[in-house]
Amino acid sequence: MESSSPTVEQIAAAGHRRRRDADRLKKSSAELRELVLSAxxxxxxxxxRVAEASGWTGAHVRKMAREAGIEPDERYRERAERLRKAQEPADA
Structure with missing residues (x-):
């Protein structure tokens, strides 16, 4: 950026770019969300693999899936339950 004072036009142009980029991000995020949920x-x-490819964390993808009514695969549910029981104290 120049060392001279910014003009109103420069500020307005930068504001326009920010809004445009925010709109693009919102649109691309919505498109990615639909692709992830569809997969x-x-x-x-x-x-x-879906989470990794999306660039979102597994936790974020799981949260989106649950909010969209997509439940975990039954095999995963059974495995998670076995692991949970194995970690419980013996006297519990």
Whole structure:
């Protein structure tokens, strides 16, 4: 950026770029969300692979999936339950 004082036009142009970029991010995030949820519904790709490819964390993808009514694969649920029981104290 120049060392001279910014003009109103420069500020307005920068504001326009920020809004434009925010709109693009919102649109691309919505498109990515739909692709991720569609892939999870189809079940052909592993959820961890879908999360990795999306750039979102596994936790974020799981949260989106649950909010969209997509429950975990039954095999995962059974495995998670076995692991939970194995970690419980013996006297519990």
């Amino acid at each position: 999870l519904r189809e079940g052909r790709l592993k959820p961890t």
